[in-house]
Amino acid sequence: MEKKLCRTGYLTFFLSGLCAISSGVIVSVLQDKYGFSYGVTGTMLSFMSIGNMAASFASGILPAKIGTKNTVALLCSGYLIGYLLMALTGIVGVLTGAFLLVGIAKGCALNNCTVLVGNNSSDRTKGMSLMHAFYASGALLCPFLIALLRKGGDKAPMIGVAGIGLVMWLIFWTAGLSGKKSETAQKQKQPLTFLKSRRFWILTGLVFCQNAAETSVTGWLVTYYKNQGILSGSFSNYTVTIMWGATLIARLLIAFVFPVKNTYRALALMGIGCTLLYGVMIFTVHPLGAVLLLFAFAFSMAGVNPVAVAGVGKEMSTASMGVMLPVAGIGAILMPWIIGIVADGIGLKMGMFCNLIPCIGIFVLSGVMLFEKRKK
Secondary structure, three states, rough: OHHHHHHHHHHHHHHHEEEEEEEEHHHHHHHHHOOOOOHHHHHHHHHHHHHHHHHHHHHOOOOOHHHHHHHHHHHHOHHHHHHHHHHOOOOOHHHHHHHHHHHHHHHHHHHHHHHHOOOOOOHHHHHHHHHHHHHHHHHHHHHHHHHHHHHOOHHHHHHHHHHHHHHHHHHHOOOOOOOHHHHHHHHHHOHHHHHHHHHHHHHHHHHHHHHHHHHHHHHHHHHHHHHHOOOOOHOOOHHHHHHHHHHHHHEEEEEEOOOOOHHHHHHHHOOOOHHHHHHHHHHHOOOHHHHHHHHHHHHHHHHHHHHHOOOOOHHHHHHHHHHHHHHHHHHHHHHHHHHHHHHHHHHHHHHHHHOHHHHHHHHHHHHHHHHHHHHO
């Protein structure tokens, strides 16, 4: 049963990667089709992150009320409904709600897959890295999928991704998750000692910064490269593939070749790498240089989330993930919105420059923990 649940976590997170990262390409398609401003585009991306945060919180509470199976069935339907709404209308309010639903499904998948893999893996760090590698594989494929679907018209990508969301929903429904609220209610009574842990909150801060930096790049980079004329409109859609290809390679290396022995030293090195590389990338106008720097940036960022989450250790539970993931998800809400507001005010380049802040935050927070560990 443990192996089955672990495999379910891997497979559904792969499909979630396809659905979630498709939003970064689809939002660019919607902006071109309807002529949305940067502020409107940033708001829609932020509402997706709001949904992600809300679902992570709900995933820690609802199982005690209606059972894990019903919770997942309710929340993960957001991919299906959200992308269908994007295909049917161009009304800003409806589209914003659609991105909210997509974010809810993303957050539910993240929370449940994290618990399924984290609690059923013999090596938690390896399991988490492999799980996120599956997510990266889905993200890697999404631009090709959307390019293929666009041959069927502007609405076909949204309908196709909605279909993938339905498949993910069916896999969760048949995975053997508990439908009894009494069983999950007992789990919710676990001690909340993690709330008093300084280490837990610093790790949450690290995931906060990673969410902010990654979501801003996946959500805005296609639009940025088009706006700056760095890459052509069609090729710029494949920047997501470049980013997630690097992410996939890095996470597989962490899982199978270079296991992390010192969590905070590894995170500090990742923070230095992504800060320097992102800073250079934003000022690069040569297409080949931009592509290579994006690959290197994504490679250096790839291990932050799985390594930081695995660092929770024995405190990992539905309750702790129901706190960590939504709190960390605030970063993914704020940065895309900030970039959109700054872009409307003083230009998209300066808006993208703001994303250096969470990159620096990864280094600072991991450095604090590394210093405290050595002091002890």
